[in-house]
Amino acid sequence: MKQIGSNPRTHLIPEASLRRLPIYYRSLQEMKVAGVSQVSCADLARVLGLDPTQVRKDIEMTGIVGKPRVGYLLGELVLWIENFLGWNRPKEAVLVGAGSLGSALLGYEKFRSHGMQIVAAFDIDPEKIGQRIHGREVQPLMFLPDFVRQRKTPVGVIATPAAAAQPVTDLMVAGGIRAIWNFAPAHIQVPEGVILQNEDLYHSLASLSFKLETKMPVTPAENGNSYAEDN
Amino acid sequence: MKQIGSNPRTHLIPEASLRRLPIYYRSLQEMKVAGVSQVSCADLARVLGLDPTQVRKDIEMTGIVGKPRVGYLLGELVLWIENFLGWNRPKEAVLVGAGSLGSALLGYEKFRSHGMQIVAAFDIDPEKIGQRIHGREVQPLMFLPDFVRQRKTPVGVIATPAAAAQPVTDLMVAGGIRAIWNFAPAHIQVPEGVILQNEDLYHSLASLSFKLETKMPVTPAENGNSYAEDN
DNA sequence: TAGATTGTTAATCGATTAACAATC
DNA sequence: TAGATTGTTAATCGATTAACAATC
Numbered sequence: 227m228k229q230i231g232s233n234p235r236t237h238l239i240p241e242a243s244l245r246r247l248p249i250y251y252r253s254l255q256e257m258k259v260a261g262v263s264q265v266s267c268a269d270l271a272r273v274l275g276l277d278p279t280q281v282r283k284d285i286e287m288t289g290i291v292g293k294p295r296v297g298y299l300l301g302e303l304v305l306w307i308e309n310f311l312g313w314n315r316p317k318e319a320v321l322v323g324a325g326s327l328g329s330a331l332l333g334y335e336k337f338r339s340h341g342m343q344i345v346a347a348f349d350i351d352p353e354k355i356g357q358r359i360h361g362r363e364v365q366p367l368m369f370l371p372d373f374v375r376q377r378k379t380p381v382g383v384i385a386t387p388a389a390a391a392q393p394v395t396d397l398m399v400a401g402g403i404r405a406i407w408n409f410a411p412a413h414i415q416v417p418e419g420v421i422l423q424n425e426d427l428y429h430s431l432a433s434l435s436f437k438l439e440t441k442m443p444v445t446p447a448e449n450g451n452s453y454a455e456d457n
Numbered sequence: 458m459k460q461i462g463s464n465p466r467t468h469l470i471p472e473a474s475l476r477r478l479p480i481y482y483r484s485l486q487e488m489k490v491a492g493v494s495q496v497s498c499a500d501l502a503r504v505l506g507l508d509p510t511q512v513r514k515d516i517e518m519t520g521i522v523g524k525p526r527v528g529y530l531l532g533e534l535v536l537w538i539e540n541f542l543g544w545n546r547p548k549e550a551v552l553v554g555a556g557s558l559g560s561a562l563l564g565y566e567k568f569r570s571h572g573m574q575i576v577a578a579f580d581i582d583p584e585k586i587g588q589r590i591h592g593r594e595v596q597p598l599m600f601l602p603d604f605v606r607q608r609k610t611p612v613g614v615i616a617t618p619a620a621a622a623q624p625v626t627d628l629m630v631a632g633g634i635r636a637i638w639n640f641a642p643a644h645i646q647v648p649e650g651v652i653l654q655n656e657d658l659y660h661s662l663a664s665l666s667f668k669l670e671t672k673m674p675v676t677p678a679e680n681g682n683s684y685a686e687d688n
Numbered sequence: 689t690a691g692a693t694t695g696t697t698a699a700t701c702g703a704t705t706a707a708c709a710a711t712c
Numbered sequence: 713t714a715g716a717t718t719g720t721t722a723a724t725c726g727a728t729t730a731a732c733a734a735t736c
Contacts, residue, residue: 239675240703244667245660249644252619252659266717274644278717279705286719294711294718311663312670326564330557336642340659341666380669388483405669407661411567413480413505421668423661428483428571429476430638430654432542435572436475437652438611438636439543444470445726471727497693509693510729517695525694525735676702 243284244311248340249274250281251307258300266297313341319381319407320374322394324349324357324364327409328385332360342381346373350390367397374401381405388412474515475542479571480505481512482538489531497528544572550612550638551605553625555580555588555595558640559616563591573612577604581621598628605632612636619643 253273257265267285271278285292285303288310292298308314316337321328321344331337332344349355350367357364365373373379382398384391384406391410398406405421408414416422437444481501488496488504498516502509516523516534519541523529539545547568552559552575562568563575580586581598588595596604604610613629615622615637622641629637636652639645647653668675 238702239667241664241676242703244664244675248642248657248659248663252642252644268717275646277705280703282718283704292718295716296712297717310667312666313663315670317666317669326557326561330561333557334658336659337662340662341669342662381665405665407665411479411483413483415506421665423665425658425661426479427565427656428479428567430656431568431571431573432479432544433472433475434612434636434638434652434654435543435548436470436541438548438572439546444475445472469726473727499693508729511727513694514728523694526692527736528693 246284254304265300316343317381318379319344320346320379321383322348323386324354329359371401384408384410386410477515485535496531547574548612549610550575551577551610552614553579554617555585560590602632615639615641617641
């Protein structure tokens with residue numbers, strides 16, 4: 227019997243697989259509501275129009291052990307995914323940039339059940355400072371390093387204009403932030419060991435615009451095309 | 458001499474390369490402002506902390522021909538990228554879902570110079586209908602199919618709750634939309650031939666959360682880690 | 689000319705897909 | 713038992729990286 231709670235695969239976790247788990251997770255939640263109690267990778271693949279082998283590989287990554295001919299207990303699989311991703315252990319986050327996007331992000335309550343909780347918002351604009359947005363008061367940016375240091379906040383979310391992204395990053399890093407989720411359209415540099423996740427809409431726009439224009443084939447990508455409904 | 462304006466490579470365009478072009482593009486714009494007139498792939502790689510070979514491969518994709526020992530004329534390279542991505546030929550788009558995220562998206566004026574222009578907004582909520590957001594009046598969702606059909610709008614942007622995503626998709630497709638940019642946290646199905654670009658924050662949250670917790674290595678991904686500053 | 693950079697071809701590496709044995 | 717599904721190993725495919733010749 228394999229170790230429970232630890233991952234069976236010592237090798238390497240494909241980023242693309244990580245990003246597919248939420249898709250399965252969501253389908254499972256829906257099935258649960260519909261009263262389903264057991265599920266196989268084949269079921270998931272069918273519902274989502276994905277390749278069954280790929281689904282199985284991704285699910286195995288979580289370390290869950292299934293039953294041949296049956297699949298997995300739905301509730302258990304949900305728990306394994308949550309545990310594997312760390313979604314059952316939300317990390318605190320600070321957000322910088324209380325503009326329209328930042329405000330929208332502050333309103334996503336579901337983040338908490340998906341591994342992250344934004345506990346404070348910062349901005350440099352005196353107009354914004356002191357405002358309450360979705361229950362959090364916007365603080366002066368200069369307070370950020372101390373806040374992060376004292377509270378040991380692991381995550382920083384950047385929703386500033388491009389020009390502010392690098393300076394804000396540096397502040398976060400100085401405070402000991404371990405991961406940065408960057409929504410600013412800027413290429414920022416972080417020291418080795420700091421996790422950086424870019425959410426640059428212009429990257430997507432490049433892909434979308436290109437595909438719309440051309441008849442040139444583009445290789446399918448993790449967050450690109452889904453499959454046609456053909457079954 | 459190669460054909461000008463057409464792509465030299467008949468093969469296959471890697472999605473990841475498409476998504477990197479905006480990074481170069483942005484650096485080039487900054488260099489331009491700084492008065493630089495010539496640039497090599499090596500220069501770009503140095504500034505961005507990326508692999509020079511990769512930068513060269515990506516740049517070549519646009520079809521531009523450079524000069525050995527010199528590189529490219531900066532202004533020309535910018536134009537080649539714009540033309541390759543179609544950023545100089547903005548496509549019209551409709552947006553559905555005038556919530557906080559939708560409103561934020563309506564405020565991104567830069568979209569127009571990056572291949573896309575949101576020309577109308579729709580919602581199903583009577584409270585929202587009639588409101589003006591960044592100069593566009595929110596229309597009833599039921600008007601969408603006719604609008605899209607008459608105006609031949611190629612792009613649909615979805616910023617609705619998850620439950621609305623598939624029905625809205627179906628409306629868009631019925632109206633003849635050719636590409637969908639989906640911000641709703643939902644796996645939607647589109648007919649073959651319709652381009653789908655998902656912008657699901659929970660996918661990123663999965664990756665971020667996992668990396669924060671574990672010492673397990675994750676394969677580097679297109680929109681993941683940048684390089685450490687080490688030069 | 690010398691040498692840096694382009695353009696191109698080959699090697700490597702990893703993700704996806706296929707094949708198949710084990711099992712309930 | 714028969715057969716569907718898991719778990720695992722191998723094959724394929726494509727992106728990244730390396731090597732090198734051409735060129736200004």
